[in-house]
Amino acid sequence: MSGLFYLATLTFLIGMVWKILQYARTPAPLKIPTTPAPPTSAGVVARLARETLFFESLFRANLLLWFFAVLFHGGLALVFIRHLRYFVDPVPAWLVWMQPFGIYGGIAMVLGLMGLLARRFLIRRVRYISTPSDYLWLVLLLVIGVSGLTMTYVAHPDVVALKAYIQSLWHFTPAPFPADPFLTLHLLGFLVLLALFPFSKLLHAPGVFFSPTRNQADDAREHRHLAPWSQSELESQ
Amino acid sequence: MATPTAVPTLDPTTIDQFTPDAMAGVRSFPAPPEIQGAIGFAPELSEGWEARAIARMGELLQENRALRVFLDACVHCGACTDKCHYYLGTKDPKNMPVARQELLRSVYRRYFTFAGKWFPKLVGARDLTRDVLDEWYSYFYQCSECRRCSLFCPYGIDTAEITMAAREILNHIGYGQKYTSEIIGKVHRIGNNLGLTAPALRNTLEGLEEELKEETGLDIRFPLDEAGAEVLLVTPSADFFAEPHIYSLIGYAKVFHAAGISWTLSTKASEAGNFGLFIGNHQQMRKIAHRIRDAALDLGVKRVVVGECGHAWRVAYSFWNTLIGVGSGADPDDRYGHLLQKQLDHRYKQPSHICEVTWDLLQRGAIQVDPEANDHLTVTYHDSCNVARGSRMGDTPDGAFEIPRAIIRKVANRFVEMDPATIRERTFCCGGGGGLLTDDLLDVRIKGAAPRMAALREVVETHKVNFMATICAICKAQFTKVLPAYGFKMGMVGGVHQLVSNAIRLGQNG
Numbered sequence: 001m002s003g004l005f006y007l008a009t010l011t012f013l014i015g016m017v018w019k020i021l022q023y024a025r026t027p028a029p030l031k032i033p034t035t036p037a038p039p040t041s042a043g044v045v046a047r048l049a050r051e052t053l054f055f056e057s058l059f060r061a062n063l064l065l066w067f068f069a070v071l072f073h074g075g076l077a078l079v080f081i082r083h084l085r086y087f088v089d090p091v092p093a094w095l096v097w098m099q100p101f102g103i104y105g106g107i108a109m110v111l112g113l114m115g116l117l118a119r120r121f122l123i124r125r126v127r128y129i130s131t132p133s134d135y136l137w138l139v140l141l142l143v144i145g146v147s148g149l150t151m152t153y154v155a156h157p158d159v160v161a162l163k164a165y166i167q168s169l170w171h172f173t174p175a176p177f178p179a180d181p182f183l184t185l186h187l188l189g190f191l192v193l194l195a196l197f198p199f200s201k202l203l204h205a206p207g208v209f210f211s212p213t214r215n216q217a218d219d220a221r222e223h224r225h226l227a228p229w230s231q232s233e234l235e236s237q
Numbered sequence: 238m239a240t241p242t243a244v245p246t247l248d249p250t251t252i253d254q255f256t257p258d259a260m261a262g263v264r265s266f267p268a269p270p271e272i273q274g275a276i277g278f279a280p281e282l283s284e285g286w287e288a289r290a291i292a293r294m295g296e297l298l299q300e301n302r303a304l305r306v307f308l309d310a311c312v313h314c315g316a317c318t319d320k321c322h323y324y325l326g327t328k329d330p331k332n333m334p335v336a337r338q339e340l341l342r343s344v345y346r347r348y349f350t351f352a353g354k355w356f357p358k359l360v361g362a363r364d365l366t367r368d369v370l371d372e373w374y375s376y377f378y379q380c381s382e383c384r385r386c387s388l389f390c391p392y393g394i395d396t397a398e399i400t401m402a403a404r405e406i407l408n409h410i411g412y413g414q415k416y417t418s419e420i421i422g423k424v425h426r427i428g429n430n431l432g433l434t435a436p437a438l439r440n441t442l443e444g445l446e447e448e449l450k451e452e453t454g455l456d457i458r459f460p461l462d463e464a465g466a467e468v469l470l471v472t473p474s475a476d477f478f479a480e481p482h483i484y485s486l487i488g489y490a491k492v493f494h495a496a497g498i499s500w501t502l503s504t505k506a507s508e509a510g511n512f513g514l515f516i517g518n519h520q521q522m523r524k525i526a527h528r529i530r531d532a533a534l535d536l537g538v539k540r541v542v543v544g545e546c547g548h549a550w551r552v553a554y555s556f557w558n559t560l561i562g563v564g565s566g567a568d569p570d571d572r573y574g575h576l577l578q579k580q581l582d583h584r585y586k587q588p589s590h591i592c593e594v595t596w597d598l599l600q601r602g603a604i605q606v607d608p609e610a611n612d613h614l615t616v617t618y619h620d621s622c623n624v625a626r627g628s629r630m631g632d633t634p635d636g637a638f639e640i641p642r643a644i645i646r647k648v649a650n651r652f653v654e655m656d657p658a659t660i661r662e663r664t665f666c667c668g669g670g671g672g673l674l675t676d677d678l679l680d681v682r683i684k685g686a687a688p689r690m691a692a693l694r695e696v697v698e699t700h701k702v703n704f705m706a707t708i709c710a711i712c713k714a715q716f717t718k719v720l721p722a723y724g725f726k727m728g729m730v731g732g733v734h735q736l737v738s739n740a741i742r743l744g745q746n747g
């Protein structure tokens with residue numbers, strides 16, 4: 001288990017750095033913000049914040065989808081924060097305080113995922129564009145979410161041993177993994193997700209920050225925007 | 238070719254009822270070898286095209302971050318599926334923006350990603366075969382690059398960028414479209430998209446001067462190639478003789494006349510349109526735009542102003558500064574940019590839209606109007622997609638919506654908006670943009686116009702609207718053609734400056 005843990009983390013980190021560098025290094029030859037767009041970079045920061053925190057465009061596009069997406073992503077964010085308690089020691093008071101919200105988050109996340117999955121089956125347009133991997137991602141996330149909730153409500157694992165295990169990974173002196181069927185499923189699911197992240201559509205997470213239609217300021221007339229490859233021979237005359 | 242098209246009805250409850258491949262066979266004429274060759278593309282498909290296509294795709298991925306990010310980031314959420322007028326009008330699921338992207342993405346996955354190389358079925362990756370290529374040709378010429386989908390996508394994925402990349406690959410390997418390639422050839426050979434020669438242009442303009450003299454008794458000029466003029470006006474060549482376009486040209490001339498601004502047209506830059514945009518070819522777009530830089534330098538003008546043309550305004554507003562230096566803010570050590578920019582008068586926006594010019598004059602009282610002159614009209618306004626989602630006017634982000642409307646309200650007493658879900662940034666394309674304005678695609682054009690026509694019908698019925706103003710040459714030509722198919726009079730469409738032309742007071746601004 002610890003070997004997989006390191007392997008998946010490493011794959012994730014290397015893959016993400018590679019992808020982010022690739023995005024960052026590929027030039028945007030032209031100004032293509034989807035207008036109306038903010039004319040300043042402060043405005044762009046605000047636009048990206050609205051896009052990533054509130055899913056502004058999605059809200060305009062489809063309310064039901066927006067609702068499920070917010071349920072899932074918002075829930076996931078809470079769950080993520082809740083899990084920090086396994087990684088930090090001592091656990092700060094606010095993190096202790098927010099633990100129940102993490103559980104609500106878990107429930108929201110699973111409900112959101114079920115909504116998203118149902119859409120793929122029920123709406124013919126969405127079914128038409130879905131590939132097998134689209135369903136599998138939702139199933140994988142559901143496995144992670146449901147196994148997590150099961151451990152919270154039904155079959156509690158030895159969380160003290162779990163924390164000790166994760167702390168030991170942190171210090172590169174792996175302790176024995178507290179074998180528990182749900183915990184194993186939960187963690188394996190997460191590791192698969194982590195390792196596949198940089199090779200999949202999960203790249204939408206970094207992608208949104210690099211999307212020229214969203215991250216460019218609308219100032220084409222005020223600044224001469226240039227990309228090295230696109231300068232022509234005409235310019236050197 | 239043009240078989241009568243049944244006009245689609247738009248019923249929101251049947252949005253999910255579609256017919257796969259309904260439009261697969263609808264293809265514009267491919268470009269013959271001599272037309273392709275003349276503009277530097279492979280004349281026709283030949284041995285080894287697969288490898289050349291993939292190689293070109295690889296280059297585009299290196300050159301354009303948008304393409305890379307857009308091909309990676311889509312989660313198949315479906316938010317865009319009901320946003321495209323071509324899907325709504327044709328009910329062919331491959332006209333859903335995400336499905337259109339998927340035609341290219343499936344090939345990208347296969348050749349450029351780990352998952353697609355090893356698990357093609359799982360992620361919907363496909364080999365590039367002749368069938369796939371034909372499918373590209375069909376559906377990438379059923380996209381008007383209007384960017385409506387990009388407005389709604391949570392990651393801003395712009396199908397127009399994907400369409401442009403696909404067309405560039407198609408052209409590169411010798412599978413171009415006759416309509417766009419022919420026009421690009423013409424603009425290089427003759428100077429404008431319609432093939433109007435310099436003597437013919439001069440003739441037309443002189444004819445207009447005479448006509449206006451008779452009508453108004455005034456010497457309203459249409460100057461051509463006049464060095465030292467303050468303004469160079471670059472306008473779509475349709476303005477020189479097509480109806481209703483020409484009425485807007487008359488409007489521009491009256492505005493300049495009434496405001497006492499010296500201006501000129503240019504034979505070299507007798508076209509604002511730039512079809513290089515449509516085919517996603519950066520070099521072509523630059524080369525076509527370069528005629529405007531040359532004309533501006535030759536004539537020594539202080540301002541460059543663009544007439545009523547949607548995609549031309551996108552290229553001018555968003556790309557000219559990059560491509561040819563018409564704009565502001567070039568570094569002093571950027572010799573190419575600086576050379577032109579030191580000549581231009583930066584108290585004005587460079588380039589300016591003719592609507593910006595007119596609105597500024599109206600606001601300052603430098604021109605006067607009698608809106609009663611348009612009292613026979615109840616006007617609505619169609620936002621053109623490239624203006625709405627690919628550019629701006631004025632100082633605020635919504636200037637491109639507010640300024641044309643402000644002008645209309647000033648020059649006409651009766652103005653009505655169409656359904657809010659179909660105007661401003663959410664506007665629907667006219668159905669003929671992006672290289673589709675050809676008779677061999679009339680079927681797609683009529684179907685694609687359906688959402689706009691439905692919104693128009695509503696205001697015609699409730700408010701007796703009888704004039705739809707717009708600021709795009711393609712919109713005007715497209716509507717002139719498709720309005721009759723929907724039972725409207727083709728004269729219902731016209732330019733904003735056609736209204737200005739009716740209302741402006743001439744020769745009494747002492």
Ligand code: SF4
Pocket residue numbers: 320321322323332333334337379380381382383384385386387395396397400666
């Ligand atoms: S750019 Fe416009 S025409 Fe093309 S897919 Fe998007 S909505 Fe449809």
Ligand code: SF4
Pocket residue numbers: 310311312313314315316317318334335389390391392393394
């Ligand atoms: S809205 Fe964007 S992410 Fe969703 S399916 Fe369409 S292109 Fe893909």
